[in-house]
Amino acid sequence: MKQERRGSWYLLTALVLGAGMGLVYSWVVSPVKYVDAPPYALRADYKDDYRALVASAFIYSNDLERAQDRLAELKDDETYQTITLLAQRAQADGRPDQERRALNALSLALGRGVTPVAPGLITTSEATSLPTNSLFTSTPLLIEPTANPTITLETTVMPLSMIRTQRPPGTTGSTPTPGAAFVVRETRLVCNTNQPQPLIQVELLDAAGQPVPSVELVVTWEGGEDHFFTGLQPELGLGYADFTMQPDVVYSIRPAAGGQSVGALTAAECTSEDNSRYWGSWYLTFVQP
Amino acid sequence: MSRWSKFLIALILGALAGLFYGWVVNPVEYVDIAPKSLRVDYKTDYVLMIAEAYQVDHDMGIAVRRLARLGSTAPKEIVADALNYALQHEYASQDLSLFQRLSEDLTTWNPNQEVPTP
Numbered sequence: 001m002k003q004e005r006r007g008s009w010y011l012l013t014a015l016v017l018g019a020g021m022g023l024v025y026s027w028v029v030s031p032v033k034y035v036d037a038p039p040y041a042l043r044a045d046y047k048d049d050y051r052a053l054v055a056s057a058f059i060y061s062n063d064l065e066r067a068q069d070r071l072a073e074l075k076d077d078e079t080y081q082t083i084t085l086l087a088q089r090a091q092a093d094g095r096p097d098q099e100r101r102a103l104n105a106l107s108l109a110l111g112r113g114v115t116p117v118a119p120g121l122i123t124t125s126e127a128t129s130l131p132t133n134s135l136f137t138s139t140p141l142l143i144e145p146t147a148n149p150t151i152t153l154e155t156t157v158m159p160l161s162m163i164r165t166q167r168p169p170g171t172t173g174s175t176p177t178p179g180a181a182f183v184v185r186e187t188r189l190v191c192n193t194n195q196p197q198p199l200i201q202v203e204l205l206d207a208a209g210q211p212v213p214s215v216e217l218v219v220t221w222e223g224g225e226d227h228f229f230t231g232l233q234p235e236l237g238l239g240y241a242d243f244t245m246q247p248d249v250v251y252s253i254r255p256a257a258g259g260q261s262v263g264a265l266t267a268a269e270c271t272s273e274d275n276s277r278y279w280g281s282w283y284l285t286f287v288q289p
Numbered sequence: 290m291s292r293w294s295k296f297l298i299a300l301i302l303g304a305l306a307g308l309f310y311g312w313v314v315n316p317v318e319y320v321d322i323a324p325k326s327l328r329v330d331y332k333t334d335y336v337l338m339i340a341e342a343y344q345v346d347h348d349m350g351i352a353v354r355r356l357a358r359l360g361s362t363a364p365k366e367i368v369a370d371a372l373n374y375a376l377q378h379e380y381a382s383q384d385l386s387l388f389q390r391l392s393e394d395l396t397t398w399n400p401n402q403e404v405p406t407p
Protein backbone atom coordinates (compact mmCIF):
# COMPACT_ATOMS: atom_id res chain seq x y z
CA MET A 1 0.00 0.00 0.00
CA LYS A 2 2.76 2.36 1.00
CA GLN A 3 4.86 1.37 -1.99
CA GLU A 4 1.99 2.02 -4.50
CA ARG A 5 1.49 5.56 -3.25
CA ARG A 6 5.24 6.21 -3.59
CA GLY A 7 5.04 4.92 -7.14
CA SER A 8 2.33 7.35 -8.17
CA TRP A 9 4.16 10.32 -6.80
CA TYR A 10 7.45 9.64 -8.50
CA LEU A 11 5.70 9.18 -11.83
CA LEU A 12 4.01 12.51 -11.41
CA THR A 13 7.33 14.05 -10.42
CA ALA A 14 8.93 12.63 -13.55
CA LEU A 15 6.13 14.05 -15.71
CA VAL A 16 6.49 17.51 -14.19
CA LEU A 17 10.27 17.37 -14.48
CA GLY A 18 10.00 16.28 -18.09
CA ALA A 19 7.51 19.00 -18.92
CA GLY A 20 9.77 21.58 -17.28
CA MET A 21 12.74 20.36 -19.26
CA GLY A 22 10.68 20.47 -22.44
CA LEU A 23 9.59 24.02 -21.78
CA VAL A 24 13.13 25.17 -20.97
CA TYR A 25 14.33 23.60 -24.20
CA SER A 26 11.51 25.01 -26.35
CA TRP A 27 11.44 28.48 -24.82
CA VAL A 28 15.08 29.09 -23.92
CA VAL A 29 17.51 26.64 -25.53
CA SER A 30 15.86 26.33 -28.90
CA PRO A 31 12.85 28.63 -29.19
CA VAL A 32 10.82 28.90 -32.35
CA LYS A 33 12.79 31.12 -34.70
CA TYR A 34 10.88 33.58 -36.81
CA VAL A 35 13.08 33.80 -39.83
CA ASP A 36 10.13 34.21 -42.15
CA ALA A 37 8.35 37.00 -40.34
CA PRO A 38 5.77 39.29 -41.91
CA PRO A 39 6.07 43.10 -41.75
CA TYR A 40 3.44 43.43 -39.03
CA ALA A 41 5.85 41.74 -36.61
CA LEU A 42 8.41 44.52 -37.08
CA ARG A 43 9.41 46.67 -34.13
CA ALA A 44 7.60 50.01 -33.99
CA ASP A 45 10.53 52.08 -35.27
CA TYR A 46 11.17 49.62 -38.09
CA LYS A 47 7.49 49.84 -38.96
CA ASP A 48 7.87 53.61 -39.30
CA ASP A 49 10.91 53.08 -41.51
CA TYR A 50 8.86 50.64 -43.58
CA ARG A 51 6.05 53.20 -43.94
CA ALA A 52 8.52 55.90 -44.96
CA LEU A 53 10.01 53.53 -47.48
CA VAL A 54 6.59 52.72 -48.90
CA ALA A 55 6.01 56.46 -49.28
CA SER A 56 9.38 57.00 -50.97
CA ALA A 57 8.71 54.13 -53.36
CA PHE A 58 5.24 55.53 -54.01
CA ILE A 59 6.78 58.79 -55.22
CA TYR A 60 8.62 56.81 -57.86
CA SER A 61 5.92 54.41 -58.94
CA ASN A 62 2.91 56.68 -58.42
CA ASP A 63 1.04 53.46 -57.72
CA LEU A 64 -1.33 54.03 -54.82
CA GLU A 65 -2.73 50.51 -54.94
CA ARG A 66 0.71 49.03 -54.56
CA ALA A 67 1.47 51.38 -51.68
CA GLN A 68 -1.79 50.40 -50.02
CA ASP A 69 -1.00 46.70 -50.46
CA ARG A 70 2.37 47.20 -48.87
CA LEU A 71 0.94 49.18 -45.98
CA ALA A 72 -1.74 46.54 -45.47
CA GLU A 73 1.03 44.11 -44.51
CA LEU A 74 1.53 46.17 -41.35
CA LYS A 75 -2.07 45.47 -40.34
CA ASP A 76 -2.61 48.97 -38.98
CA ASP A 77 -6.10 49.75 -37.82
CA GLU A 78 -6.09 53.16 -39.47
CA THR A 79 -3.53 53.26 -42.26
CA TYR A 80 -4.40 56.78 -43.37
CA GLN A 81 -4.18 58.22 -39.87
CA THR A 82 -0.95 56.38 -39.14
CA ILE A 83 0.70 57.79 -42.25
CA THR A 84 -0.66 61.26 -41.58
CA LEU A 85 0.67 61.22 -38.02
CA LEU A 86 4.02 59.95 -39.23
CA ALA A 87 4.11 62.72 -41.84
CA GLN A 88 3.35 65.29 -39.17
CA ARG A 89 6.10 64.17 -36.85
CA ALA A 90 8.60 63.36 -39.60
CA GLN A 91 10.50 66.58 -39.04
CA ALA A 92 10.77 66.01 -35.31
CA ASP A 93 11.92 62.45 -36.01
CA GLY A 94 14.73 63.87 -38.14
CA ARG A 95 13.66 62.14 -41.31
CA PRO A 96 15.28 63.31 -44.56
CA ASP A 97 13.46 65.98 -46.51
CA GLN A 98 12.59 63.54 -49.30
CA GLU A 99 10.93 61.17 -46.86
CA ARG A 100 8.94 63.98 -45.29
CA ARG A 101 7.64 65.09 -48.65
CA ALA A 102 6.95 61.53 -49.67
CA LEU A 103 4.97 60.89 -46.50
CA ASN A 104 3.00 64.09 -47.07
CA ALA A 105 2.24 63.06 -50.64
CA LEU A 106 1.21 59.54 -49.61
CA SER A 107 -0.93 60.90 -46.80
CA LEU A 108 -2.73 63.16 -49.24
CA ALA A 109 -3.16 60.38 -51.74
CA LEU A 110 -4.54 58.00 -49.13
CA GLY A 111 -6.91 60.67 -47.89
CA ARG A 112 -8.30 61.22 -51.33
CA GLY A 113 -7.76 57.83 -52.85
CA VAL A 114 -5.91 59.26 -55.82
CA THR A 115 -2.28 59.38 -56.84
CA PRO A 116 -0.77 62.83 -56.78
CA VAL A 117 2.43 63.69 -58.53
CA ALA A 118 4.29 65.55 -55.84
CA PRO A 119 6.00 68.60 -57.32
CA GLY A 120 9.72 68.85 -56.95
CA LEU A 121 10.18 65.22 -56.06
CA ILE A 122 10.49 63.59 -59.40
CA THR A 123 13.96 64.16 -60.68
CA THR A 124 14.91 61.26 -62.90
CA SER A 125 14.17 60.89 -66.55
CA GLU A 126 12.28 57.69 -65.79
CA ALA A 127 10.17 59.38 -63.23
CA THR A 128 9.32 62.38 -65.34
CA SER A 129 7.80 60.08 -67.90
CA LEU A 130 5.25 58.85 -65.41
CA PRO A 131 1.64 59.18 -66.44
CA THR A 132 -0.04 62.30 -65.20
CA ASN A 133 -3.62 61.28 -65.58
CA SER A 134 -4.37 61.63 -61.89
CA LEU A 135 -6.47 64.30 -60.35
CA PHE A 136 -3.31 66.05 -59.27
CA THR A 137 -1.47 67.23 -62.32
CA SER A 138 2.24 67.80 -62.45
CA THR A 139 1.61 71.06 -64.20
CA PRO A 140 2.48 73.86 -61.84
CA LEU A 141 -0.03 76.55 -61.11
CA LEU A 142 0.52 79.46 -63.45
CA ILE A 143 0.07 82.23 -60.98
CA GLU A 144 1.35 85.71 -61.31
CA PRO A 145 2.13 87.35 -57.98
CA THR A 146 -0.06 90.31 -57.32
CA ALA A 147 0.26 93.24 -55.02
CA ASN A 148 0.47 92.77 -51.29
CA PRO A 149 -2.89 92.41 -49.68
CA THR A 150 -4.38 94.77 -47.23
CA ILE A 151 -4.41 93.18 -43.84
CA THR A 152 -7.48 93.93 -41.86
CA LEU A 153 -7.16 93.37 -38.17
CA GLU A 154 -10.32 91.92 -36.88
CA THR A 155 -10.56 90.35 -33.49
CA THR A 156 -13.04 87.57 -33.58
CA VAL A 157 -13.73 85.28 -30.68
CA MET A 158 -15.00 81.96 -31.85
CA PRO A 159 -14.68 78.38 -30.71
CA LEU A 160 -12.20 76.25 -32.56
CA SER A 161 -14.91 73.95 -33.75
CA MET A 162 -16.40 76.83 -35.69
CA ILE A 163 -13.12 77.67 -37.33
CA ARG A 164 -12.28 74.13 -38.27
CA THR A 165 -14.66 72.49 -40.64
CA GLN A 166 -15.20 68.83 -39.94
CA ARG A 167 -14.67 66.81 -43.06
CA PRO A 168 -13.95 63.11 -43.21
CA PRO A 169 -10.94 61.93 -45.17
CA GLY A 170 -11.67 60.91 -48.69
CA THR A 171 -14.36 63.46 -49.32
CA THR A 172 -14.04 65.12 -52.64
CA GLY A 173 -12.31 68.45 -52.63
CA SER A 174 -11.37 70.69 -55.46
CA THR A 175 -8.26 70.36 -57.50
CA PRO A 176 -6.28 73.49 -58.28
CA THR A 177 -6.65 74.32 -61.91
CA PRO A 178 -3.76 75.75 -63.88
CA GLY A 179 -3.89 79.48 -64.33
CA ALA A 180 -6.13 80.19 -61.38
CA ALA A 181 -4.15 82.41 -59.05
CA PHE A 182 -4.84 82.32 -55.36
CA VAL A 183 -5.51 85.74 -53.93
CA VAL A 184 -5.99 86.67 -50.33
CA ARG A 185 -9.62 87.25 -49.50
CA GLU A 186 -9.30 87.72 -45.79
CA THR A 187 -6.69 88.02 -43.09
CA ARG A 188 -7.94 88.19 -39.57
CA LEU A 189 -6.70 87.65 -36.07
CA VAL A 190 -8.56 84.90 -34.31
CA CYS A 191 -8.62 84.89 -30.54
CA ASN A 192 -9.31 81.50 -29.11
CA THR A 193 -8.43 80.62 -25.55
CA ASN A 194 -8.44 76.95 -26.48
CA GLN A 195 -5.56 77.49 -28.88
CA PRO A 196 -2.52 78.20 -26.72
CA GLN A 197 0.05 78.46 -29.53
CA PRO A 198 0.10 81.24 -32.11
CA LEU A 199 -0.71 79.77 -35.50
CA ILE A 200 -0.90 80.86 -39.07
CA GLN A 201 -4.05 79.11 -40.17
CA VAL A 202 -4.64 78.97 -43.89
CA GLU A 203 -7.68 77.97 -45.84
CA LEU A 204 -7.59 77.65 -49.61
CA LEU A 205 -10.81 77.78 -51.60
CA ASP A 206 -11.44 77.54 -55.30
CA ALA A 207 -13.68 79.85 -57.26
CA ALA A 208 -16.71 77.78 -56.25
CA GLY A 209 -15.82 78.10 -52.59
CA GLN A 210 -14.69 74.49 -52.31
CA PRO A 211 -11.59 73.63 -50.25
CA VAL A 212 -8.46 72.88 -52.25
CA PRO A 213 -6.16 70.21 -50.81
CA SER A 214 -2.56 69.34 -51.62
CA VAL A 215 -1.44 72.89 -52.26
CA GLU A 216 2.07 73.56 -51.05
CA LEU A 217 2.52 76.71 -49.00
CA VAL A 218 5.78 78.43 -48.27
CA VAL A 219 6.31 80.32 -45.07
CA THR A 220 9.45 82.40 -44.81
CA TRP A 221 11.08 84.41 -42.09
CA GLU A 222 14.46 86.02 -41.66
CA GLY A 223 16.96 83.23 -42.11
CA GLY A 224 14.42 80.47 -42.53
CA GLU A 225 11.81 78.85 -44.69
CA ASP A 226 9.39 75.97 -44.32
CA HIS A 227 6.86 74.26 -46.54
CA PHE A 228 3.55 72.71 -45.64
CA PHE A 229 0.49 71.42 -47.45
CA THR A 230 -3.22 71.90 -47.24
CA GLY A 231 -5.32 68.83 -46.58
CA LEU A 232 -2.99 67.08 -44.14
CA GLN A 233 -5.56 67.50 -41.40
CA PRO A 234 -8.66 66.50 -43.30
CA GLU A 235 -10.70 66.51 -40.12
CA LEU A 236 -10.15 70.28 -40.10
CA GLY A 237 -10.99 70.78 -43.74
CA LEU A 238 -9.35 69.64 -46.96
CA GLY A 239 -8.23 73.18 -47.76
CA TYR A 240 -6.86 73.77 -44.28
CA ALA A 241 -3.24 73.98 -43.15
CA ASP A 242 -1.53 75.59 -40.21
CA PHE A 243 1.91 76.61 -39.10
CA THR A 244 3.07 77.38 -35.56
CA MET A 245 4.67 80.80 -35.17
CA GLN A 246 7.45 81.75 -32.81
CA PRO A 247 6.95 85.03 -30.93
CA ASP A 248 8.86 88.04 -32.26
CA VAL A 249 9.48 86.47 -35.65
CA VAL A 250 8.04 88.13 -38.74
CA TYR A 251 6.62 85.70 -41.27
CA SER A 252 5.30 85.91 -44.76
CA ILE A 253 3.37 83.19 -46.52
CA ARG A 254 2.38 82.35 -50.06
CA PRO A 255 1.35 79.38 -52.17
CA ALA A 256 4.55 77.68 -53.38
CA ALA A 257 3.48 77.72 -57.01
CA GLY A 258 2.94 81.46 -56.92
CA GLY A 259 0.10 83.72 -56.01
CA GLN A 260 -0.47 86.46 -53.57
CA SER A 261 1.80 86.72 -50.58
CA VAL A 262 0.88 87.84 -47.08
CA GLY A 263 3.70 89.42 -45.13
CA ALA A 264 4.40 91.03 -41.79
CA LEU A 265 2.71 88.30 -39.81
CA THR A 266 3.85 88.14 -36.21
CA ALA A 267 2.41 86.40 -33.20
CA ALA A 268 -0.19 88.74 -31.78
CA GLU A 269 -1.70 88.74 -28.35
CA CYS A 270 -5.34 88.72 -27.42
CA THR A 271 -6.88 89.86 -24.18
CA SER A 272 -9.54 87.91 -22.41
CA GLU A 273 -12.39 89.34 -20.37
CA ASP A 274 -10.37 89.04 -17.17
CA ASN A 275 -7.54 91.02 -18.83
CA SER A 276 -5.23 88.01 -19.10
CA ARG A 277 -3.25 87.82 -22.32
CA TYR A 278 -2.87 84.88 -24.65
CA TRP A 279 -1.71 84.20 -28.20
CA GLY A 280 -4.01 84.72 -31.09
CA SER A 281 -3.74 83.08 -34.51
CA TRP A 282 -3.78 84.59 -37.96
CA TYR A 283 -6.46 83.10 -40.15
CA LEU A 284 -5.84 83.63 -43.85
CA THR A 285 -8.27 82.74 -46.58
CA PHE A 286 -6.89 82.36 -50.09
CA VAL A 287 -9.31 82.02 -52.96
CA GLN A 288 -9.15 81.46 -56.67
CA PRO A 289 -11.06 84.28 -58.32
CA MET B 290 8.59 -2.95 -15.77
CA SER B 291 11.05 -1.50 -13.29
CA ARG B 292 10.41 1.67 -11.39
CA TRP B 293 13.26 3.44 -13.26
CA SER B 294 11.77 2.53 -16.61
CA LYS B 295 8.43 3.96 -15.61
CA PHE B 296 10.19 7.06 -14.31
CA LEU B 297 12.01 7.53 -17.60
CA ILE B 298 8.86 7.02 -19.66
CA ALA B 299 7.00 9.57 -17.54
CA LEU B 300 9.94 11.96 -17.90
CA ILE B 301 9.94 11.58 -21.68
CA LEU B 302 6.18 12.00 -21.88
CA GLY B 303 6.43 15.14 -19.76
CA ALA B 304 9.24 16.49 -21.93
CA LEU B 305 7.23 15.83 -25.07
CA ALA B 306 4.25 17.60 -23.55
CA GLY B 307 6.49 20.54 -22.63
CA LEU B 308 7.98 20.70 -26.12
CA PHE B 309 4.53 20.54 -27.69
CA TYR B 310 3.32 23.37 -25.48
CA GLY B 311 6.44 25.49 -26.03
CA TRP B 312 6.73 25.00 -29.76
CA VAL B 313 3.13 24.61 -30.90
CA VAL B 314 0.56 25.73 -28.34
CA ASN B 315 2.35 28.75 -26.93
CA PRO B 316 5.61 29.39 -28.77
CA VAL B 317 7.90 32.34 -28.11
CA GLU B 318 6.50 35.29 -30.02
CA TYR B 319 8.78 37.79 -31.65
CA VAL B 320 6.74 40.92 -32.01
CA ASP B 321 9.68 43.29 -32.29
CA ILE B 322 11.66 41.82 -35.10
CA ALA B 323 14.12 43.60 -37.37
CA PRO B 324 13.71 43.73 -41.16
CA LYS B 325 16.46 41.13 -41.55
CA SER B 326 14.04 38.53 -40.16
CA LEU B 327 11.44 39.21 -42.83
CA ARG B 328 10.35 36.41 -45.11
CA VAL B 329 12.28 36.34 -48.35
CA ASP B 330 9.42 37.72 -50.47
CA TYR B 331 8.93 40.63 -48.06
CA LYS B 332 12.68 41.18 -48.02
CA THR B 333 12.72 41.28 -51.79
CA ASP B 334 9.91 43.80 -51.81
CA TYR B 335 11.81 45.83 -49.21
CA VAL B 336 14.81 45.93 -51.54
CA LEU B 337 12.52 46.84 -54.41
CA MET B 338 11.17 49.78 -52.43
CA ILE B 339 14.73 50.88 -51.72
CA ALA B 340 15.48 50.66 -55.44
CA GLU B 341 12.36 52.68 -56.27
CA ALA B 342 13.22 55.35 -53.70
CA TYR B 343 16.77 55.45 -55.03
CA GLN B 344 15.46 56.29 -58.47
CA VAL B 345 13.89 59.41 -56.99
CA ASP B 346 16.59 60.73 -54.68
CA HIS B 347 19.69 59.11 -56.25
CA ASP B 348 21.18 59.07 -52.79
CA MET B 349 23.22 55.89 -52.49
CA GLY B 350 24.12 56.71 -48.90
CA ILE B 351 20.47 56.49 -47.87
CA ALA B 352 19.96 53.38 -50.00
CA VAL B 353 22.90 51.63 -48.33
CA ARG B 354 21.69 52.58 -44.86
CA ARG B 355 18.29 51.15 -45.72
CA LEU B 356 19.86 47.97 -47.10
CA ALA B 357 21.87 47.60 -43.91
CA ARG B 358 18.62 47.01 -42.03
CA LEU B 359 18.27 43.78 -43.96
CA GLY B 360 21.38 42.19 -42.50
CA SER B 361 25.08 42.52 -42.07
CA THR B 362 25.96 41.06 -45.45
CA ALA B 363 27.28 43.37 -48.15
CA PRO B 364 24.57 45.59 -49.67
CA LYS B 365 25.43 44.31 -53.14
CA GLU B 366 24.79 40.74 -51.99
CA ILE B 367 21.45 41.72 -50.50
CA VAL B 368 20.43 43.29 -53.80
CA ALA B 369 21.77 40.29 -55.71
CA ASP B 370 19.74 37.90 -53.53
CA ALA B 371 16.65 40.00 -54.10
CA LEU B 372 17.28 40.09 -57.84
CA ASN B 373 17.67 36.31 -57.91
CA TYR B 374 14.42 35.83 -56.07
CA ALA B 375 12.72 38.31 -58.37
CA LEU B 376 14.02 36.50 -61.45
CA GLN B 377 12.86 33.14 -60.11
CA HIS B 378 9.42 34.49 -59.39
CA GLU B 379 9.05 36.41 -62.63
CA TYR B 380 8.77 39.92 -61.32
CA ALA B 381 7.84 42.61 -63.84
CA SER B 382 10.64 43.72 -66.12
CA GLN B 383 10.47 47.27 -64.75
CA ASP B 384 11.08 45.94 -61.26
CA LEU B 385 13.96 43.78 -62.44
CA SER B 386 15.60 46.74 -64.10
CA LEU B 387 15.29 48.69 -60.84
CA PHE B 388 17.17 45.94 -59.00
CA GLN B 389 19.79 45.90 -61.73
CA ARG B 390 20.28 49.65 -61.71
CA LEU B 391 20.68 49.69 -57.96
CA SER B 392 23.12 46.81 -58.16
CA GLU B 393 25.16 48.52 -60.88
CA ASP B 394 25.28 51.81 -59.01
CA LEU B 395 26.33 49.97 -55.86
CA THR B 396 29.28 48.53 -57.75
CA THR B 397 30.59 51.95 -58.67
CA TRP B 398 29.61 53.64 -55.43
CA ASN B 399 32.43 54.91 -53.29
CA PRO B 400 31.32 55.60 -49.71
CA ASN B 401 34.39 57.77 -49.12
CA GLN B 402 33.15 60.27 -51.69
CA GLU B 403 29.90 60.80 -49.89
CA VAL B 404 29.46 64.11 -48.15
CA PRO B 405 28.76 63.37 -44.49
CA THR B 406 25.37 64.55 -43.34
CA PRO B 407 25.21 66.39 -40.05
